[in-house]
Amino acid sequence: MPRKKQYQWQAHDDGQEQDFQQPSRSAKKRESHALQALGEELARLGPQEVQSLSLPPELAEALGLYARIRNHEGRRRQMQFIGRLIREMDDVEPL
Template sequence: MPRKKQYQWQAHDDGQGQDFEQPSRSAKKRESHALQALGEELARLGPQEVQALNPPPELAEALALYARIRNHEGRRRQMQFIGRLIREMDDAEPLRAALERRKAGTMAATAALHRAEQWRDRLLSAPADELDQLLDALPRPQAENPAESDGPQTAAAGQNPRKGRAAAGEELRSLVLKARKEMADGSAPHARRAVFRALHKLLVESGAGSNEQSA
C-alpha cells in the first residue's frame, strides 16, 4: 500500500519536483498586520478621498461610521471591524495601490509648493544684478520645449512660444520687483503672494516641482 504524503500541499505537486508551501503562520500574521494598517490609513482620509479610492460599499460604510464615532472603545472595535473587512476581500492590492498613488500625488504637490517657496525666496533676496540670471534659470513649461513646439502645428497656429515665454518672464520680473519694493517698504505682501502663485504654476507646468534639485 503506497505511503500517504505527510502534507496536503505535496499531493498537488506539479509533476516537476516543485513543492509550493502555504504561507507560514508568521507570514500570515505580517500580512494581517499590514492589512490592518491599511485600514488605519484609510480611516485618516476624508469622505471624498475615500470615495475616490473606490472601496467596496461595505468598507466605505464602515469607514464613514468610524469617522462619526467619538467613544474610544467604539472606535477601537470599529477599526478592528474595518481590518476584518479588508482581510476578507478577495484582493486588497488594488485598494492598496490606489492609496499609494494618492500618497505619491500628495507628496508631489507638497514638493511643488516647497520648490515654489525656495524660488520665491531666492528671487526676492538675490542682488539686483543677479535677478535676470535667476529668472532665466527658471524651468521652462513642457509645452514650450522647442523640440515639441517649433513644429508645423505651432507655426500653422501662428504661435511663437519664445515670445510667450518672454512675455511671461517679463510679467514675473515685474511681480518680483513689486514684491521686493513691498519688502523694502514693509507693506502688505500682495505681490509676494502673486509671485508665489506664478512660480508654483510654472513649476507644475514644467514638471519640475518635485524632481528639480536645489541649485
C-alpha cells in the same frame, strides 16, 4: 520500545521532505497587521477621498461609521472590523 518521533513534516518515499505551500502563522499575522495599517490609513482620509476610491460599499460604510465614533474602545473595535473587511477583499492591490 520507544515511541516513534512525530515531526511536523513527513519525508516522501524517495527521502525528500514535503514542501508546504501554506504560509506560516507569523507570515499570516504580518500580512494581517499590514492590512490593518492600511485600514488605519484609509480611516485618516477625508470623506471625499474615500468616495473617490472604488471601495466596496460595506468598507466605505464602515469607514464612515469609524469617523463618527468617539469612544476609544468603539473605535478600536470598528478598526478591527475594517481590517477584517480588507482581509476578505479579493484584490487589495488597487488600494
